[in-house]
Amino acid sequence: EVQLLESGGGLVQPGGSLRLSCAASEFAFSNFAMSWVRQAPGKGLEWVSAISGSGSDTYYADSVQGRFTISRDNSENTLFLQMNTLRAEDTAMYYCAKAINSAWPLNWFDPWGRGTLVTVSS
Amino acid sequence: DIVMTQSPLSLPVTPGEPASISCRSSQSLLHRNGYNYLHWYLQKPGQSPQLLIYLGSYRASGVPDRFSGSGSGTDFTLTISRVEAEDVGFYYCMQTLQTPYTFGQGTKLEIK
Numbered sequence: 001e002v003q004l005l006e007s008g009g010g011l012v013q014p015g016g017s018l019r020l021s022c023a024a025s026e027f028a029f030s031n032f033a034m035s036w037v038r039q040a041p042g043k044g045l046e047w048v049s050a051i052s053g054s055g056s057d058t059y060y061a062d063s064v065q066g067r068f069t070i071s072r073d074n075s076e077n078t079l080f081l082q083m084n085t086l087r088a089e090d091t092a093m094y095y096c097a098k099a100i101n102s103a104w105p106l107n108w109f110d111p112w113g114r115g116t117l118v119t120v121s122s
Numbered sequence: 123d124i125v126m127t128q129s130p131l132s133l134p135v136t137p138g139e140p141a142s143i144s145c146r147s148s149q150s151l152l153h154r155n156g157y158n159y160l161h162w163y164l165q166k167p168g169q170s171p172q173l174l175i176y177l178g179s180y181r182a183s184g185v186p187d188r189f190s191g192s193g194s195g196t197d198f199t200l201t202i203s204r205v206e207a208e209d210v211g212f213y214y215c216m217q218t219l220q221t222p223y224t225f226g227q228g229t230k231l232e233i234k
Contacts, residue, residue, distance in 0.1 A: 035223075045163075045171065045214055047223040061222050095170055106153065108161045108218050110173040110182065 002027050002111055004096045009116030016086050020116055022079040022096030030054065030074040033099035035109060036081050038092035038118075048094070049081065053102030064090075086120045093117050124149050124217050128226035135205045136234045143229045145198045145215035151178075152195050159219040162191055162200045165228075166211040174213075175200065207233055 008020040022034070035050040049070040050059045058070050069082040079096055094116050097109035125148040135141045151160045158178035163171040173182040175191035178198060188203040202209060210233055215226040 044212075044228045045165075045216070045225040047225070050221075050223075059221050100176075105218055105221050105223070106159060108159075108173070108176050108216070109171075110176075112170040112172070114170055 002098060004098060004111065004113035006094065006096050006113045006116035009094065009118045011119045011121065012086055013122050014087060014120055016120070017082070017084045018086065018118060020081040020083065020094055020096075020118070022081075022113060024077045024079065024096075024098070027098070029072075029077040031102055033102055033104050033107060034072060034079045035097045035099060036070065036079075037095045037097055037109070037112070038090075039095070039115075040089075040092045043092075046092075050099070050104055051079070052104055057104060059104060083118070086118075088120050091118060091120045123222055124151075124220055124224050126215055126217055126224050126226040128213075128215060128229050131227060131229055133229055133231045134234045135202075135231060137207060138204050141202045141205050141209075141231060143200045143213050143215075143231075145193075145200070145226050147196045147198075147217055149219075150195045151198075151217050151219045153219060158194050158198070159217055160191075160193070160198050161216050161218065163214045163216060164209075164211050165214065166208075169211075171214065202231075205231070205233070 003025040005023045036048040051070045067085045071080045096113040099107040162175040165171045179191045212228040
């Protein structure tokens with residue numbers, strides 16, 4: 001069974017940085033694009049970023065472009081999200097999600113991890 | 123960006139009765155390959171979203187056959203033939219034809 005385990009969330013002050021990780025197992029990690037999706041408290045889902053299977057192509061929502069960087073280590077089966085210049089509106093549960101193939105776009109997510117909570121507050 | 127609009131946003135249902143959720147997109151989600159890049163997710167209370175339907179009408183592995191998806195282009199529907207108590211939660215449609223991927227606002231299904 002595919003496993004996705006996020007970590008790295010926590011409380012950070014506005015303007016600060018955090019690095020999220022997603023440890024993947026039980027599938028050929030480098031064969032699949034991966035993505036981050038977030039959910040603000042009591043709100044809906046918002047796609048944040050994605051990366052191709054090889055890591056050569058990355059994609060971002062306008063709301064995080066220039067502040068967040070997605071990357072992956074295929075030797076360690078781990079996905080990352082470096083989040084800089086954090087704002088209060090970045091407060092959310094951040095989910096790691098596996099795409100159904102290596103391409104982007106024209107895929108979808110299955111499964112999702114349990115998420116890691118990021119709180120941006122002074 | 124493609125805007126996704128769901129209705130209703132709240133759906134109280136009696137167990138055993140059917141339920142339907144509509145999802146409309148601001149642009150056609152039909153690719154030239156013949157597939158609609160519209161998918162449905164259910165987020166049960168306290169859980170992460172789980173895939174129900176992909177490409178408009180294909181049921182994901184392990185999803186009960188009381189769930190079905192239909193539609194094409196800009197209008198899509200998720201139908202539950204007989205609602206059960208375990209079906210409560212938020213239902214989201216998502217388009218993946220273009221980046222940025224976008225979601226509907228979510229429909230909260232609750233049991234009467």
